[in-house]
Amino acid sequence: MSRFANLSDRAEPPTIDEAKESKPELDGTPPSRVGRKAIAGYFSPEMSLAMHTCARRNGMSLQGLMAEAFDDVLRKYGESPVGR
Amino acid sequence: MSTQTKTIAIVSQKGGVGKTTHAIHLAAAAELQGEIALIIDADPQASACEWSSWRDGAPPEVIDSAPARIAAKVELASQQGASFITIDTPPHSDSTAAAAVEVSDLVLIPCRPSAFDLAAMRTSLRLVELFNREAWVLLTAGPPNAPRICEDARELVREIGGRVCPITLPERAIHRHASADGRTVCEVEPAGKAAQEVSQLYNWTCEQLNMSTSKNVEMLA
Numbered sequence: 001m002s003r004f005a006n007l008s009d010r011a012e013p014p015t016i017d018e019a020k021e022s023k024p025e026l027d028g029t030p031p032s033r034v035g036r037k038a039i040a041g042y043f044s045p046e047m048s049l050a051m052h053t054c055a056r057r058n059g060m061s062l063q064g065l066m067a068e069a070f071d072d073v074l075r076k077y078g079e080s081p082v083g084r
Numbered sequence: 085m086s087t088q089t090k091t092i093a094i095v096s097q098k099g100g101v102g103k104t105t106h107a108i109h110l111a112a113a114a115e116l117q118g119e120i121a122l123i124i125d126a127d128p129q130a131s132a133c134e135w136s137s138w139r140d141g142a143p144p145e146v147i148d149s150a151p152a153r154i155a156a157k158v159e160l161a162s163q164q165g166a167s168f169i170t171i172d173t174p175p176h177s178d179s180t181a182a183a184a185v186e187v188s189d190l191v192l193i194p195c196r197p198s199a200f201d202l203a204a205m206r207t208s209l210r211l212v213e214l215f216n217r218e219a220w221v222l223l224t225a226g227p228p229n230a231p232r233i234c235e236d237a238r239e240l241v242r243e244i245g246g247r248v249c250p251i252t253l254p255e256r257a258i259h260r261h262a263s264a265d266g267r268t269v270c271e272v273e274p275a276g277k278a279a280q281e282v283s284q285l286y287n288w289t290c291e292q293l294n295m296s297t298s299k300n301v302e303m304l305a
Contacts, residue, residue: 003164004122007157008147010133076128078179080150 089162093188098204099175101194102224107172111144112268113286114168122166127174138266151180191219197237228254
């Protein structure tokens with residue numbers, strides 16, 4: 001049994017099923033976007049395909065994969081991961 | 085933090101010198117001797133975490149950590165019973181190495197006997213000096229049948245004021261095979277040379293930390 005799992009930074013990424021659970025609100029803003037900011041970028045079709053495929057293979061949403069990538073890059077540059 | 089908990093930071097500005105390998109093997113050797121060992125993986129590449137997942141979480145346990153959280157995690161792990169902690173750090177990251185060095189009782193700087201590695205090792209030594217910690221250069225990945233190369237490197241380290249661990253860990257293929265299989269060299273080939281070297285390094289580390297080399301023996305006595 002794990003003794004130190006509570007000390008890990010890593011939060012479980014949301015699965016595709018969890019991502020599907022968020023249903024739109026009446027005003028048209030999905031609950032998953034309330035109080036959140038969009039971060040977007042323009043990349044090559046190869047990068048887009050690679051990211052979508054990677055997310056799919058690991059049973060994650062693209063958003064979950066991006067959140068993991070952002071946390072990794074924060075750690076790389078000595079910042080604390082935000083994890084959400 | 086409990087004074088019983090011993091923390092070893094493994095730092096080097098160079099990549100591929102065996103930081104993760106030694107963090108894993110020292111912790112595994114400690115676990116084998118009855119310590120409650122923990123590896124804090126502060127490298128974003130998360131190789132130690134990956135190794136742990138390959139062995140289905142069998143001890144020693146591995147947790148990840150952002151640099152800013154290393155100190156808090158060592159403290160909490162100590163409260164939760166950890167007695168032997170190794171911290172694996174990434175290359176090219178002064179902030180992470182500094183955070184690890186700051187909380188450590190002993191710093192190991194793995195270094196291959198090559199000019200580039202020896203130059204990078206100077207940077208790591210300077211960093212450790214800033215925190216006034218006990219640091220030893222650990223010569224790794226040299227050719228197993230050419231002791232002269234390591235002897236020359238040893239001399240060079242001494243010339244710049246560094247201390248060299250008397251145990252050297254030469255390049256051995258079994259380290260790669262064991263890691264890829266989520267195991268340690270001691271688990272794959274307990275009577276092999278690599279396992280002996282790991283055991284010698286662990287015993288030497290215990291001596292530096294004034295630790296008993298085997299809690300199992302103490303418990304039986």
